[in-house]
Amino acid sequence: MSNRKIKLAFFTIAEWEREQEWLMKQHRAGWELRNATLPCFYTFEKCKPEDVVYQLDYNKDGLEHKSEYIQMFRDCGWEYITDMAGYSYFRKPVSEMNEKEEIFCDEDSRIDMLERVFRGRMIPCIAIFFLIIIPQLFMQAVWNDVTHHVLFGVYVILLVMYVVMFIKFGLQYMQLKRRMGR
Secondary structure, eight states: OOSEEEEEOOOOTTOHHHHHHHHHHHHHTTEEEEEEETTTEEEEEEOOOOOEEEEEEEOHHHHHTHHHHHHHHHHTTOEEEEEETTEEEEEEEGGGOSSSOOSOOSHHHHHHHHHHHIIIIIHHHHHHIIIIIHHHHHHHHHOOSHHHHHHHHHHHHHHHHHHHHHHHHHHHHHHHHHHHTO
16 A cells, blocks of 8 residues: 555635645545645645644745745744645644644734735636636637537636636635624
8 A cells, every 4th residue: 555645636716724624634534745736636645643733824925935934833833834826734733732723813814814815816817717718708609610619618617617716715705704893
């Protein structure tokens, strides 16, 4: 049996909490995250099953000063694992925690991260959506041959994916704001 495996899993920009839960579940099953690469490949190594909390942070400014950024988390007991698509991955065994610990100390920090995700990832996605996908959808719709019908179908799928991503991100943002009473 191999001590290493690669899993394929897809999470949207706004699903970092779901991704964290999935990584914790993998670790409890005896597989610790070693690397994450685009588009959605996760490399795991066999380990002793234990409760480990995984946390993701999206902070491009932190990556510009990576050694200080990582050291800040290490000082709080978090192990840095890897980076993927602007997110940094950290973990910490539950046995080393005083209480329920997270890299975000309050809801304001979470909202700050969502705003960084919006500026760094959602704005480019919105630009792609309005400058490429929507115009291409209309262009492919007017042509009357098989190739353009197939391309039209591809752009419809992309349209649906983008709309779902925008809605999920918006709902998550509003939910977090509501929890804070803003």
